[in-house]
Amino acid sequence: MATLRELAQRPERFTGGHRACAGCAAPIVVRQVMAALDPEVPVVTANATGCLEVTTTIYPFTAWKGSYIHSAFENAAATISGVETAYKSLKKQGKIPDKPMKFVAFGGDGGTYDIGLQSLSGAMERGHDIVYICYDNNAYANTGIQRSSATPKGASTTTSPAGRVIPGKPQHRKDLTAIMAAHNIPYVAQASVSHHTDLMKKVEKAFNTTGPAFINVLSPCRLTWGTPPEETIDIARQAVNSCFWPLYEVEDGQWKLTYRPKEKTSYIDWLKRQTRFRHLFKPEPKQEVLEELQAEVDRRWKRLLQLCGEEE
Amino acid sequence: MKKTVAYTGNEAVAHGMKQLNPDVVAAYPITPQTEIVQIFSTFVADGLVDTEFITVESEHSAMSATIGAAAAGARAMTATSSAGLAFMHEVVYVAASMRLPIVMPVVNRALSAPINIHCDHSDTMGERDSGWIQLYAENAQEAYDNLLQAVRIAEHPDVLLPVMVCMDGFIISHALENVELNDDAFVKDFVGQYKPDHYLLDAENPLTMGPLDLFDFYFEHKRAQAEAMRNAKNVILQVGKEYGEKTGRSYGFYEKYQLDDAEVAIVVMGSTAGTVKAVVDDLRRQGQKVGLLKLRTFRPFPNEELAKELQHLKAVAVMDRADSFNGFGAPIFVQTRAALYDLAQRPKIVNYIYGLGGRDCDLSQIGQVYSDLQQLAQGDGTGEIVRYLGVRE
Numbered sequence: 001m002a003t004l005r006e007l008a009q010r011p012e013r014f015t016g017g018h019r020a021c022a023g024c025a026a027p028i029v030v031r032q033v034m035a036a037l038d039p040e041v042p043v044v045t046a047n048a049t050g051c052l053e054v055t056t057t058i059y060p061f062t063a064w065k066g067s068y069i070h071s072a073f074e075n076a077a078a079t080i081s082g083v084e085t086a087y088k089s090l091k092k093q094g095k096i097p098d099k100p101m102k103f104v105a106f107g108g109d110g111g112t113y114d115i116g117l118q119s120l121s122g123a124m125e126r127g128h129d130i131v132y133i134c135y136d137n138n139a140y141a142n143t144g145i146q147r148s149s150a151t152p153k154g155a156s157t158t159t160s161p162a163g164r165v166i167p168g169k170p171q172h173r174k175d176l177t178a179i180m181a182a183h184n185i186p187y188v189a190q191a192s193v194s195h196h197t198d199l200m201k202k203v204e205k206a207f208n209t210t211g212p213a214f215i216n217v218l219s220p221c222r223l224t225w226g227t228p229p230e231e232t233i234d235i236a237r238q239a240v241n242s243c244f245w246p247l248y249e250v251e252d253g254q255w256k257l258t259y260r261p262k263e264k265t266s267y268i269d270w271l272k273r274q275t276r277f278r279h280l281f282k283p284e285p286k287q288e289v290l291e292e293l294q295a296e297v298d299r300r301w302k303r304l305l306q307l308c309g310e311e312e
Numbered sequence: 313m314k315k316t317v318a319y320t321g322n323e324a325v326a327h328g329m330k331q332l333n334p335d336v337v338a339a340y341p342i343t344p345q346t347e348i349v350q351i352f353s354t355f356v357a358d359g360l361v362d363t364e365f366i367t368v369e370s371e372h373s374a375m376s377a378t379i380g381a382a383a384a385g386a387r388a389m390t391a392t393s394s395a396g397l398a399f400m401h402e403v404v405y406v407a408a409s410m411r412l413p414i415v416m417p418v419v420n421r422a423l424s425a426p427i428n429i430h431c432d433h434s435d436t437m438g439e440r441d442s443g444w445i446q447l448y449a450e451n452a453q454e455a456y457d458n459l460l461q462a463v464r465i466a467e468h469p470d471v472l473l474p475v476m477v478c479m480d481g482f483i484i485s486h487a488l489e490n491v492e493l494n495d496d497a498f499v500k501d502f503v504g505q506y507k508p509d510h511y512l513l514d515a516e517n518p519l520t521m522g523p524l525d526l527f528d529f530y531f532e533h534k535r536a537q538a539e540a541m542r543n544a545k546n547v548i549l550q551v552g553k554e555y556g557e558k559t560g561r562s563y564g565f566y567e568k569y570q571l572d573d574a575e576v577a578i579v580v581m582g583s584t585a586g587t588v589k590a591v592v593d594d595l596r597r598q599g600q601k602v603g604l605l606k607l608r609t610f611r612p613f614p615n616e617e618l619a620k621e622l623q624h625l626k627a628v629a630v631m632d633r634a635d636s637f638n639g640f641g642a643p644i645f646v647q648t649r650a651a652l653y654d655l656a657q658r659p660k661i662v663n664y665i666y667g668l669g670g671r672d673c674d675l676s677q678i679g680q681v682y683s684d685l686q687q688l689a690q691g692d693g694t695g696e697i698v699r700y701l702g703v704r705e
Binding site: 042044046053054057058059060062064065066067068069070071072074075078079080081082083084085086087088089090092093095096097099101118119121122123125126 | 335336338362363364366367368369370372373376377378379380381382383384385386388402403406410505512513514515518519520521522523524525526529
């Protein structure tokens with residue numbers, strides 16, 4: 001991979017001046033993804049409806065220097081599969097120059113785990129040469145922070161509010177990365193905005209893979225999570241170190257941990273920093289609930305270690 | 313060289329698609345359209361087309377992938393029916409609003425519930441305000457001819473709108489008829505190569521498509537879209553005329569059948585027009601001045617032209633193979649009736665809703681409509697304005 005100095009010199013494919021919130025991880029993720037690309041190769045981006053789309057393409061402005069298309073919420077994968085197929089067809093027929101081009105789709109967790117899951121699954125199964133990046137901020141942030149199937153259990157959102165009877169979202173989150181691995185596509189990875197080298201290596205691999213690739217990137221939202229903007233990277237790092245968000249890849253069916261925390265930190269400590277979990281600590285800690293949440297993270301981490309051959 | 317073959321509507325359309333040789337086709341099976349993509353996939357498998365075929369997992373993705381391909385710069389097509397079209401609904405609008413010249417055969421079928429696989433026009437009528445041009449066929453020949461013309465209409469720089477090429481499910485799609493085919497070279501030349509001005513794969517001139525468009529610009533974009541639909545009227549006539557000069561089969565917004573000297577007439581769309589023609593012939597032999605206006609272009613709606621063609625009549629029956637459930641009349645009727653508003657002297661006009669869910673519309677039903685029209689023409693008043701034909705009350 002290119003050094004940080006080299007990466008810094010690559011031309012920006014995604015400009016500043018967009019209207020994402022201060023501290024939003026999504027544009028950082030996009031810059032890291034774009035910087036990992038060979039600067040000589042053009043990329044066409046498809047984007048699901050969501051924060052990233054509405055903050056970066058307010059007509060007549062665009063933050064995207066390469067070609068970009070947004071069509072609807074649930075169809076970024078289908079849309080980019082159409083673009084990629086057009087490329088294949090036109091190139092084959094000599095209607096466009098025979099030059100390399102890459103195809104990437106971005107969607108939030110709502111557009112990827114929930115409403116766009118069918119379209120994503122179809123595109124992956126068909127084997128298009130595309131990279132799909134999910135920026136997972138754990139909720140429908142764009143519509144005002146509703147719960148999605150990526151929202152962690154216990155989180156208070158506007159449709160899973162912490163009430164007198166129900167303490168936030170009642171269900172554990174969907175393991176989308178594993179679902180994508182179950183498609184047996186050539187490359188699946190989980191990454192975090194906090195670990196840019198790891199993320200960019202994965203993006204490079206994804207783009208250099210022939211066939212579909214999927215990367216799920218943890219992308220804190222200060223409004224959803226209730227964290228100060230300057231702590232975006234740090235809260236993501238702690239999510240990784242608590243093993244709530246492990247970094248790993250599944251390459252041709254082989255599961256591999258790409259980062260193992262020196263010391264696995266407390267998931268409960270991570271929850272404590274975010275106002276979406278405040279009700280689990282105040283007026284007094286709901287110990288039983290917190291222990292159950294910690295146990296689920298531990299259970300999933302253990303299973304991942306087994307899949308990665310790190311533990312019996 | 314022209315060649316006459318015995319083809320079903322689906323075969324004729326699939327053959328037309330082969331001749332068009334689109335860059336990308338994305339499709340999903342649904343009765344009664346399935347056969348089109350099934351036949352087309354054999355052309356792909358046998359290497360008879362250059363098309364890349366995307367076997368999507370739903371109609372929503374069929375239209376989404378077609379949008380992606382068209383935006384990328386490809387001539388892209390899909391095909392569907394009924395629930396499939398309804399499932400696409402959201403992105404049907406996106407295709408039109410992004411001004412992508414996609415051509416989509418739609419084999420008309422009733423919408424659920426109750427589920428029914430047979431013909432009516434409720435599926436495409438549900439998309440009548442989506443910004444797509446809609447052409448309807450009386451038979452397999454017209455479906456084939458409309459398909460080829462649709463590409464020229466859609467891609468015309470004054471238009472840049474998608475086109476639905478509609479044909480009646482089973483009645484046209486699965487019935488064997490004589491179809492005169494154009495030769496491959498003619499079709500290739502007639503439609504030419506698709507060369508969009510702006511497309512995603514143009515690496516030298518990247519662009520953003522489908523941005524967030526708020527109160528400061530959205531309205532202007534919608535206004536431009538409305539203008540494109542108006543422009544489509546001229547283009548449809550030009551293309552229909554040119555096609556006629558080259559093939560002997562001319563097309564316009566509608567076909568008049570014994571209309572100019574008629575006293576009463578039926579307005580109808582689709583395969584029923586054939587049945588109406590048989591009744592017109594029969595009644596004409598008995599000396600009755602009856603006529604027919606078969607509508608081909610429902611979108612754009614030929615408002616002034618219809619008013620002109622119908623103004624001399626004493627009574628008009630508009631037959632709709634779809635209901636609108638608006639408590640009044642069905643789509644073609646409501647629009648035709650409005651078209652007559654500016655006339656100094658208007659014919660009486662009534663609506664017949666018929667043939668829902670594939671209910672057969674036979675000669676005797678059409679005979680009944682003409683007999684009702686004769687009474688209307690002679691008597692005072694109009695009676696029931698919206699009527700149901702061939703249904704148990």
